[in-house]
Amino acid sequence: MKKTTTLIISLFLSCSIILCSCTKTQPTAxxxxxxxxxxxxxxxxxxxxxxxxxxxxxxxxxxxxxxxxxxxxxxxxxxxxxxxxxxxxxxxxxxxxxxxxxxxxxxxxxxxxxxxxxxxxxxxxxxxxxxxxxxxxxxxxxxxxxxxxxxxxxxxxxxxxxxxxxxxxxxxxxxxxxxxxxxxxxxxxxxxxxxxxxxxxxxxxxxxxxxxxxxxAVNITVPKDYKVAATGEPADEKLNGNEKTYTFKENKVRDFAFVTSNKFTVQEKVVDDINVRCFFLTDNKENNAIAMMAAENSIKKFNEAFGKYPYKNFSVVETNFGTGMEYPELVYIGKQYYTSTNQIPTLEVVIVHETAHQWWYSAVGNDEIDEAWLDESFATYSEGAYFEKKNNSKAYFDNIVRSYTGSERSIKGSKVVLRPVSKFQGWNDYGPLVYRKGASMLCDLRNEVGDEAFSKILKTYYEKYKFKNAKTKDFIAVVEEVTGKKWDKFFDKWLLDK
Ligand SMILES: [Zn+2]
Incomplete structure (x- = not known):
């Protein structure tokens, strides 16, 4: 999900594993x-x-x-x-x-x-x-x-x-x-x-x-004037009187979601062999073009930066929702972003963020209850990677870091990123810590290891944990493997506030 902030267009989440891994005993049969x-x-x-x-x-x-x-x-x-x-x-x-x-x-x-x-x-x-x-x-x-x-x-x-x-x-x-x-x-x-x-x-x-x-494999029967956006490959459509049955199939996805309405119009484009579909409720040519552009450019950029998107379909769905929400091969984008030009974050940022979750959450999964930073911080960092490519500038990363430091003083209580969602007070501490502090850490890690090693870290982590659930310790192990040195103090500082 994308967390709105009035200061900056960015999402946040973080959690970590160092504490958790210490408290676990060795598995025994x-x-x-x-x-x-x-x-x-x-x-x-x-x-x-x-x-x-x-x-x-x-x-x-x-x-x-x-x-x-x-x-x-x-x-x-x-x-x-x-x-x-x-x-x-x-x-x-x-x-x-x-x-x-x-x-x-x-x-x-x-x-x-x-x-x-x-x-x-x-x-x-x-x-x-x-x-x-x-x-x-x-x-x-x-x-x-x-x-x-x-x-x-x-x-x-x-x-x-x-x-x-x-x-x-x-x-x-x-x-x-x-x-x-x-x-x-x-x-x-x-x-x-x-x-x-x-x-x-x-x-x-x-x-x-x-x-x-x-x-x-999911069959969904709806009135015949309803269109369905869903996880998976649209495998079949059968008309039966006033009803229509849509069939979707997919392997190795961690959830199945769909949105259906009799008010949708659809635009479709093939991007790097992936069928990208935008479902619209609002007839606003300018904003609809922005939505398709953001989806297309995100897919291209993230394919290049992290590794190829592992499915053949991706749908960006305008719907009633407070912000954006990710599911495998499908994202919800709040209707308000399409109808208003005053939204912060913007339509483009919300789509970029939710599309990034196709890599961090959908392909590489994680326990979003105990280690939420693993997808939200990565998706927030990915916003910066998108705008770095688009604008040839790192200004967006600076904004993420500034946004976190600006909100840090207002967080009452713990600044620990890696802890279960139930241990946060609410969105007021969860947002800055899990989205922006974790993303600031990734920016810092990139500065420390250099662009080339950081790129290798992300690509290695993606390839190794695609279709699996990764833990914080798994990400740290990849960092240590790529750089050949220990990073426990760095992660303890950022994730555990030590
Ligand atoms: Zn998110």
């Missing part, structure tokens, strides 16, 4: 089924899980009904007796848990608060009905008891019947004016990593998500 917060050994070579989802939207009821088939693979060295999923729409059931912190309740719900939810009808394995429980302080965790334990590397086929009510809201998950944002909308497997199951609630700040790259 166990024959017990892993429980939350337990040290686990992970088989990194395990096959990705597979999702086959069929859903149908009834716009007038704000309801999506369907079935999800998941082939879930046990990546741990232990046997598994249960599998956990996030069912994020339940956070929208009431005002207390809805993720309103960024824009506030009034702007998020212009028609007044109304609930959203995800209802599980049935969970099966073949013909057998399985036991399940909805858990968590915001009811966003689904625990499924497996019919029999699965061993390391084995898979289980689950079929989940569910329905979703989407709230009238300007948010990742919400509808306004016939434009439906389906972000974080279906049961998605929680990550089982070296720390056990990650079962965090839907926190109100940051982009509090963490997922493994998986394979997806």
């Amino acid at each position: 166990t024959t017990d089924s892993p429980s939350p917060k337990q040290t686990v050994t992970i088989n990194k070579a395990a096959e990705p899980s597979e999702y086959n989802i069929n859903v149908k939207l009834t716009p007038e009821k704000r309801e999506l009904v369907g079935e999800e088939k998941v082939k879930y693979t046990n990546k741990s060295a232990s046997e598994l007796k249960e599998v956990y999923f996030h069912i994020y729409p339940n956070a929208y059931k009431n005002e207390a848990t809805a993720p309103t912190a960024f824009v506030g309740i009034k702007d998020m719900y212009p028609n007044g608060f109304n609930p959203g939810s995800l209802d599980i009808k049935e969970v099966k394995n073949g013909d057998s009905k399985l036991k399940y429980e909805t858990q968590g302080e915001d009811q966003t965790i689904l625990k499924v008891i497996l019919p029999k334990a699965i061993n390391s590397g084995e898979s289980v086929d689950l079929s989940i019947d569910f329905s979703v009510i989407i709230p009238e809201a300007s948010d990742r998950f919400g509808v306004l004016d016939n434009c439906f944002n389906f972000g974080n909308w279906y049961p998605i497997a929680a990550v089982l990593d070296e720390t056990g199951w990650n079962l965090d609630p839907y926190y109100k700040i940051g982009d509090p998500f963490y997922s493994d790259a998986s394979n997806y």
Whole structure:
């Protein structure tokens, strides 16, 4: 997501791993089924899980009904007796848990608060009905008891019947004016990593998500006048009476999002063999041209600077949202940036930032709850890299650093970048630290190692962790590998305020 600041056009986030890595014990194999917060050994070579989802939207009821088939693979060295999923729409059931912190309740719900939810009808394995429980302080965790334990590397086929009510809201998950944002909308497997199951609630700040790259095939049925922007390759379109079914397929993506509306117009351009599509709600030729230019130039610049974008499709979608939001192969860009010329940040900056997340978050994944800086600081730094190329000037980097130092005094409390999202007070400290302090650190690192080594660091890190989840210690290891020296004091200072 892009965090707006009145001082400068820049996003922020940061987190770090040095502390976390110190507090973790060595993984040990166990024959017990892993429980939350337990040290686990992970088989990194395990096959990705597979999702086959069929859903149908009834716009007038704000309801999506369907079935999800998941082939879930046990990546741990232990046997598994249960599998956990996030069912994020339940956070929208009431005002207390809805993720309103960024824009506030009034702007998020212009028609007044109304609930959203995800209802599980049935969970099966073949013909057998399985036991399940909805858990968590915001009811966003689904625990499924497996019919029999699965061993390391084995898979289980689950079929989940569910329905979703989407709230009238300007948010990742919400509808306004016939434009439906389906972000974080279906049961998605929680990550089982070296720390056990990650079962965090839907926190109100940051982009509090963490997922493994998986394979997806998704059929979405909508009224025939609706267009669909989605993660993945548009594989098929079938008209059936007044309905249309769109099929999207993709391998190794860490989430699947879509936006659908009967008001979209679409422009498309092939950039470095990638189909770049801009979906518009507003008919503003000048701003729409800026959007396409920013998408095209970002893809070209980042392909060159970090390594080739690993998919064939990328959609930039104008929609109702407080700022910008990233999903694999798809980004939301708030409608306000297209309709007004007075927005700070600008339409171009928001698109550049969200496109950079295709490298940092989508391709190279990270735990956005415990180590959010790994994608936000990198995306903010990438804004500077884009404008450096475009303007042949490093002024944008100077602005990022100045913006952080300017806001530092107003941060009450800790200046530590690397800590879980729940340990920040709100956007007021999370924004400057996780986005701008982390990006300032990357600028400083580049000054220290020189342009050539810094470029090699980013390219090596991207290539090594593409389709995986990287930790802060992994990035530091790449820095040490490329430069041949230790950097612990440097990262301790910047990320842990030591
Ligand atoms: Zn961001």
